[in-house]
Amino acid sequence: MSHIQSGHSVYLGGGAGAPAILVDALCERAPDLRDVQLIHILTFIGAPYVDPKYEGSFRDNSLFIGHNVRKAVQEGRADFTPIFLSEIPGLFQRDILPLDAALISVSPPDEHGFCSFGVEVGTTKPAAESARMIIAEVNRQMPRTLGDSFIHVSRLTHVVETDYPLPEAPQGTSSPANLQIGEHIAELIPNGATLQMGIGSIPDAVLLNLHNHKDLGIHTELFSDGVVSLFEQGIINCSRKTFHPGKMIAGFLFGSKRLYHFVNDNAIVELHPTEYVNDPYKIAQNDNMVAINAALQVDLTGQVCADSMGPVFYSGVGGQLDFIRGAARSKGGLPIIALPSTAKNDTISRISPLLPEGSGVTTT
Incomplete structure (x- = not known):
């Protein structure tokens, strides 16, 4: 140093x-x-x-x-x-x-x-x-x-x-609301779709509901252990992808030792820089691209806030808009914003006429 x-x-x-x-x-x-x-x-x-x-x-x-x-x-x-x-x-x-x-x-x-x-x-x-x-x-x-x-x-x-182990993602359980959201989203995903989703309770809930699907593919900035399970069951095989067929494309990974062992020298997994993975025009080359992204709040004008609570910064812009744009341009593509309708034990609505003053507009 x-x-x-x-x-x-x-x-x-x-x-x-x-x-x-x-x-x-x-x-x-x-x-x-x-x-x-x-x-x-x-x-x-x-x-x-x-x-x-x-x-x-x-x-x-x-x-x-x-x-x-x-x-x-x-x-x-x-x-x-x-x-x-x-x-x-x-x-x-x-x-x-x-x-x-x-x-x-x-x-x-x-x-x-x-x-x-x-x-x-x-x-x-x-x-x-x-x-x-x-x-x-x-x-x-x-x-x-x-x-x-x-x-x-x-x-x-x-x-x-x-020589030390990598950090591992905490293994949690999805709430009943998020499990129901996962069910709804899974119904929208066609066989042969290519998926973008991150980590967290809603993506995990979606993956839990894809066991009857066929020939799914992956093009995402990040994936975790749920993808491994679906690959082992033959549900994810990337066989119908129209961009990088036969390959899972990602920018980074976060999960358990099982995930890290799975990706080691595995020819089906390719990692690339985000100027490539998150390029909306490259994302759109995947037919039937389904992009699933979470949000903190939405309003009735269609504005999506995913990075702040009012004027208080919470997370970041990330790749949400990259993939929303890419999926919207994809043949048969579907951009999805997913969130529970309430927060704090149902005392606060996440859907409002207008976003609170100072909120960052991540997507619109």
């Missing part, structure tokens, strides 16, 4: 591929650093750098807010840049957010010297390729995913060998 200097802009690998040991090592250098900007999407590890004791050393800039930085953003101690996932790589490639360094986690190199970005290719690969310096954890437990997911070990400026 001695190569990180005051005033540097540093990208932190995201999702389940966040480099936990490098992050901790960077925080240990805090007394020697001033005004280091840390840029990242959603990460599934701790975020010690937003602790108030590091104020002045680090300034966090989240491109998608997770629970680990939400309080800091809401208190004004960290920043949030709202942006479509499809456009994040361009921030780095066009030097809108120039990067002095990227801290990443990759798989061990193969016999030809190529490391895989593993479970987080989407924004980490373009960030690393744009950074002046790449500091990498080579984690023995990072799966080797295929697709546009490789970097040669010679491109890595500094390497630390590590």
Whole structure:
């Protein structure tokens, strides 16, 4: 970490591929650093750098807010840049957010010297390729995913060998309301459809209701364990996809050890950067594209808020509009916004005449 200097802009690998040991090592250098900007999407590890004791050393800039930085953003101690996932790589490639360094986690190199970005290719690969310096954890437990997911070990400026398990998604149960939503959505999905869905109780509920479907495909920014179950049952086989037939296309992954084992060297799974996966025109090349996205609130004019509660930032723009547009352009496509109609034990309606003042309009 001695190569990180005051005033540097540093990208932190995201999702389940966040480099936990490098992050901790960077925080240990805090007394020697001033005004280091840390840029990242959603990460599934701790975020010690937003602790108030590091104020002045680090300034966090989240491109998608997770629970680990939400309080800091809401208190004004960290920043949030709202942006479509499809456009994040361009921030780095066009030097809108120039990067002095990227801290990443990759798989061990193969016999030809190529490391895989593993479970987080989407924004980490373009960030690393744009950074002046790449500091990498080579984690023995990072799966080797295929697709546009490789970097040669010679491109890595500094390497630390590590061996620890990746973060795993908590296994919860869906509420009765979400299970019913899942049933309704499953009825709308035709055989042979290509699906986009993320993680969470509503996507999980949809997957639980697809056991009578046939020949489903996957083109999504993120998938988890539910997809593995349907693949093992022969329901997901990608055989009728019209774009990347025979392949599950994604940007990043988050789930259990079962998922990480499934994707390791699995030729049916390809990971690509988000400027490709989330490009609405590429999404639309999938016939019968069904995009399922959640929201916090909708109003009667058709405005969808998915990233804030009034003026209070909560999550991020993500890929919702990318996939809504792509599915709408797809032959036979279907964009879906899904949410329970109420919140807080049925005391608050999520459907209102107009969104509350200050709400972000994610989709309209």
